[in-house]
Amino acid sequence: MNVLQGIAAALTPAGLLWTLLIIGIATFLHELAHYALARWQGVAxxxxxxxxxxxxxxxxxxxxxxxxxxxxxxxxxxxDGMAPQEGPGGVYRQPTRGFAALPALGKVAVLFAGPLMNLLLAVGLMTAMFTSQGVPAPDRARVERVLPNSRAQALGLQNGDVIVALDGRPIPETYTVGGQTRAGWESVRDALAQDGRKTLTLERAGQRRDVTFDWQARVGGQQQRLGIQYGPDVRSATVPVALATSLRTTAQAVPQVLRAFGNLFTRFLTLNLSPDENVSGPIGTAEVVSRAAAVSGWALVQVAILLNLSLAFFNLIPIPGLDGGRILLVLVGTLRGRPLTLAQEQAINVAGFAFVMLLMAFVVVRDVGRFF
Incomplete structure (x- = not known):
């Protein structure tokens, strides 16, 4: 009973409704793209x-x-033409009409259309958000909150201040640490990890001022906190700039999403049920949406963007049963000069479908396990 109470406490009615709406729209448009490309090529x-x-x-x-x-x-x-055809005597055979009669490029177009639609939806939502809210400025760190009774408050920092330089040097757009490239605004954290005299150049109401102070990163073995919550600043953007930023953000998300799925598969194969913030099941997704619904409409848009990107990339993984797996079978048949036999294709699809179902069950079990 405590588990059910924990799940109920994490979700809200509004969050559940928004979850169903966001996933429903993403699913509808995904399937509509498959439908449209099939009908466009004359397939029922x-x-x-x-x-x-x-x-x-x-x-x-x-x-x-x-x-x-x-x-x-x-x-x-x-x-029509995707599933086996029933022949005389109830014997099933390889389909020869509809989808099966399309050239390889036509088949790939039908299969790829679904993930592509989710990708375009994510880019469209990002473009709308960046046009309305502005694009991130990685070379500027905006102070979102100054914690009460903190060192930052004593130094006079205020909500909305923008840090534009550290120790007299402008914040770069990117910098590299340990072989990893990071946004420049994150360098504030690294600067405060070192002892010494610090100077933050702040921009407030169009004017700049320097805040200089002596800093000790650790006291008694404890990491010291300046007492600010911050993130990248934003700049107003036209639609073309917002679109370019959306495309660049999507491209940058690809390796992160692939790493998250790779980590999920590793955990699944090793039956590692420990929590993982990068991949959520249905309960975790509804929990995130519930929190976003309590913040703002744009927070919900951000969740919708992430869900559509995840749906697009997941479906393109070359596992039989997913769109990517079906595309792989089409390409294998093209390279062989003939399609796989009905028995081969059915065996591969059944194995792939079983794997996906087990993977989904694993994600749900791990999702629920957080409440024990």
Missing amino acids: VKSFSIGMGPILFRRPWGGTEWRLSLLPIGGYVEI
Whole structure:
């Protein structure tokens, strides 16, 4: 009972509704892209479902049965020629029409359209956010909060101050530590990890002032805190600048997302159930959305961006059962000069689907395990 109480305390009704809405929109657009690319090439789509499992509502329209299903854990489109055809005597054979009759490029286009749609949605949301809120300025650190009774408060720092230089040197856009490239504003933390006389050049209401003080990084073995919460400053941006920043941010996110998925697979194969902040299950996702809903609409937009990026990259992983796995099978068949046999393809897809289901179960178990 304590576990259920813990889960209930972490979630809010508004957070649950926003979670269903964000995931529902991401899923709908993902499947709609598959549907559109198939129909554009003249391939029939038998059904289109939001949700999985028992069908709650169905309505035929435009040659497709549109469905709403019970379990809000994804969706699917039933494209003609993807599944085996039933032949005489109930024997199934390799399909020869619809999707199966498309050239390799046409098949890849149908499969790639879903992840691409989520990627475009994330970029579009980022562009809207950067246009409205401004783009990050990595060479400027904005003080978001000065903690009460802190050294920073005694020095006269205020919320909204912008640190533009350290010890008389402008903050760079990037710097390298231990082979890792970081945004320049993070250098404030590294500067305060060293003893000595410090000078922060602040910008406030269009004017600059220097704050100089003696600093001891550790006292009695304890790391000292200046007492500020800070992050990158922002600059106003036109739509083209916001779009360019969105594309650059997406490209920079690729290695981070791949590392997170790689870490997840490693933990899954070693049955490591320890908490991992980089990958969340359904409960963790709803918890994040609940917190974001309590902050602002733009916080929800940021969560939607992350969910769409994750959905896009995850679906492109070359595991049978995912879009990336299906693309891989198409490419293998093209290189061989002939498609895989029905038995080979079914065996690979069943194994891939089982792996994905076990992986999802692992994520859910680890998600729930946080409350024990």
